Amino acid sequence: MSDIKKFMYVNRKPPYGTIYAWESLEVVLIGAAFEQDVTLAFVDDGVYQLAKGQDTSELGIKNFSPTYSALGDYDVNKIYVEKESLEARGLTIDDLMDLKYEDEDDDWAEKDSIHVVPAAELAEILENQDVVFSF
């Protein structure tokens, strides 16, 4: 019996000011072993989690941003960033990390994991999920 559900992880908080960004990523990584159909959404301040150039050396805390680059290896490659959230913050996709995955159904071609989508499209994506995790 196939138990595959569509799992959605919604991220709306920025990194470091609170632990939610990091601890939600930990759920995604552990969850990857359960082979569900995983999608990540970054909305509002959550888009800051994907900002490139994070350097925590002067704070003395862990920089966990490299972990996002590993998502592709865990078969987590459906990452949606809300366009309105990016624009409201004066950001473009060029400000975000370049996350990639290798598509095994396309001769292991390297593809982008991040898709910037307008709210209406993200709303549809959310509608089609089975389970939503919030942090």
Place this chain on the structure above:
Amino acid sequence: MKFAIQVNEGPYNHEASVSALNFVRAAVEAGHEIFRVFFYHDGVNNGTRYTTPPQDDINLVNAWSELAEKHSMDLVVCVAAAQRRGIVDEGEQERNGKDGNNIAAGFRISGLGQLIEAGIQSDRLVVFGD
């Protein structure tokens, strides 16, 4: 229906734990099954037996422990989040060389896989947080 409940915040600081408790009670009264209550982030702090709230206020930890006992409810505290915040059972005490443990009755410490499994096995996941 089978419910999975996720509690992201600790007792008293946020209303999340109270909301979750009241939801769970109502769900049980309506005849539904609580598959698991998973405590994550500061939610792990609901699992310490060392709280001494004022007598005229709700004893949240005890309320959860009583619920667990009365309905054989599975209350799981995330091990990674618990380690960060100092919620310890006997196993963790021994494994990590601590001089004591503080887990409350009815709670058990386990991995994030328990949350994922709850999401898979349950009909509904309801999250309470900040």
Place this chain on the structure above:
Amino acid sequence: MSTLHTVNKSPFDRNSLETCLRLAGKGHSVLLLEDGVYGAMKSSTASGMVEKAMSDVTVYVLGPDMKARGVDESKIIDGIKVVDYKGFVDLTVNNDKVNAWL
């Protein structure tokens, strides 16, 4: 598929209500609980946003949280339905999934 969205913060504190209403689908339900009940009040600068959304979604508010905060039913936007915890449970059962906007 219909979703039950929950919002637990005041629209004057967080943007969770605003974002929820932007991303909720037509025919969905929105439950205001905890500090989110303030989003149900009329004559506030947030009321317009909620009233507008009500042409697409059904809005509910958790009675016990309203009562705790001294928010009387007469002060909430017309058309918002007050539910108790039993009603909250029913909403989760009668929708396909829950999306908590934290």
